[in-house]
Amino acid sequence: xxxxxxxxxxxxxxxxxxxxxxxxxxxxxISCHGSLILRFGSMKPVIVVHGGAGCIFxxxxxxxxSGVIRAALKGYSILKxxxxxxxxxxxxxxxxxxxxxxxxxxxxxxxxxxxxEMDAIIMDGKNLASGAVSAVKCIxxxxxxxxxxxxxxxHMLLTDYGAQCFAKAMGVPEIPGEKLITERSRERWxxxxxxxxxxxxxxTDLGTVGAVAIDSEGNVACATSTGGLTNKLVGRVGDTxxxxxxxxxxxxxxxxxxxxxxxxxxxxxxxxxxxxxxxxGMSPEEASDTALNWMKTxxxxxxxxxxxxxxxxxxxxxxxxxxxxxxxxxxxxYYGIYTxxxxxxxxxxxxxxxxx
Ligand SMILES: NC(=O)C[C@H](N)C(=O)O
Numbered sequence: 001x002x003x004x005x006x007x008x009x010x011x012x013x014x015x016x017x018x019x020x021x022x023x024x025x026x027x028x029x030i031s032c033h034g035s036l037i038l039r040f041g042s043m044k045p046v047i048v049v050h051g052g053a054g055c056i057f058x059x060x061x062x063x064x065x066s067g068v069i070r071a072a073l074k075g076y077s078i079l080k081x082x083x084x085x086x087x088x089x090x091x092x093x094x095x096x097x098x099x100x101x102x103x104x105x106x107x108x109x110x111x112x113x114x115x116x117e118m119d120a121i122i123m124d125g126k127n128l129a130s131g132a133v134s135a136v137k138c139i140x141x142x143x144x145x146x147x148x149x150x151x152x153x154x155h156m157l158l159t160d161y162g163a164q165c166f167a168k169a170m171g172v173p174e175i176p177g178e179k180l181i182t183e184r185s186r187e188r189w190x191x192x193x194x195x196x197x198x199x200x201x202x203x204t205d206l207g208t209v210g211a212v213a214i215d216s217e218g219n220v221a222c223a224t225s226t227g228g229l230t231n232k233l234v235g236r237v238g239d240t241x242x243x244x245x246x247x248x249x250x251x252x253x254x255x256x257x258x259x260x261x262x263x264x265x266x267x268x269x270x271x272x273x274x275x276x277x278x279x280x281g282m283s284p285e286e287a288s289d290t291a292l293n294w295m296k297t298x299x300x301x302x303x304x305x306x307x308x309x310x311x312x313x314x315x316x317x318x319x320x321x322x323x324x325x326x327x328x329x330x331x332x333x334y335y336g337i338y339t340x341x342x343x344x345x346x347x348x349x350x351x352x353x354x355x356x
Contacts, residue, residue, distance in 0.1 A: 043214060047075035048325065049327075079215050094143055097143060118226065120146040122221070140175055210306060239263075240262065
């Protein structure tokens with residue numbers, strides 16, 4: 001009896017192993033609707049980035065547009081050279097963190113005390129590994145620290161002082177907080193401190209950054225980074241650092257990165273909700289619209305999302321007035337800011353015009 005059971009278990013174990021070997025050899029996956037996606041050879045890489053949903057002031061439009069285009073070109077170049085989705089999203093987001101047009105890294109909005117406190121998350125769709133940091137100060141690229149949390153610790157989220165100690169231990173250079181503060185974010189912070197101010201008016205100019213990608217091996221990844229909300233309470237942690245809210249990536253479905261009103265995004269767990277709708281058979285676009293609409297009607301929150309599916313379909317959708325976004329697929333760049341806007345250029349032409 002025992003030995004028969006033992007044999008059965010051994011056979012089951014062998015089968016598990018055998019099917020795993022097959023999966024590695026042929027790299028196929030069974031989608032949620034039961035259809036078989038065979039990926040002999042390689043996937044076409046795709047990257048989608050966003051520079052935040054909200055209301056982008058006229059004077060910031062050009063900078064915002066060129067910032068997302070540059071980030072998408074950077075990420076796609078990595079993918080085109082055979083780099084992995086994780087590297088592509090990390091580098092694309094780091095580029096936007098360094099760009100003062102966005103509310104992430106340098107250019108982040110200020111908390112009530114006039115300091116920059118940043119949140120970031122990265123996730124690997126291959127094994128669902130993820131790393132995040134929240135309320136971090138005095139580092140240039142929170143997304144790189146989030147990746148170190150993912151790769152060098154057994155944890156998924158480090159915050160504030162602990163994250164700072166970890167950064168030090170990892171040799172991440174500390175920079176003066178002042179270096180992350182732009183004239184614009186200081187002005188806005190001061191305006192919001194005036195007794196008759198309306199901080200909500202300025203919350204519409206959000207500017208969080210994010211990226212999702214699929215690489216030639218069919219692996220997906222996401223990354224999101226933000227300074228959060230203007231004049232937020234010290235220690236406020238937003239959606240960006242929270243897995244399933246600020247982003248989610250799973251090779252079985254796809255990857256998504258979100259932006260918008262963080263507390264609303266957390267209430268509906270927006271990133272995972274989109275992937276859930278895709279598991280139920282919706283396209284990235286339908287899933288995004290359904291989830292954004294749900295967030296609007298259920299909790300009155302507005303936002304934007306970017307999505308890539310595990311078959312390389314993508315979407316950039318928002319319920320706010322604007323969201324800057326850019327995508328590269330099949331060596332073609334697509335980008336826009338306004339609802340319905342979809343401009344296009346070849347990858348090569350864009351590389352030249354952006355001076356890469
Ligand atoms: N700009 C944003 O997207 C804000 C971010 N979701 C937050 O609430 O922290």
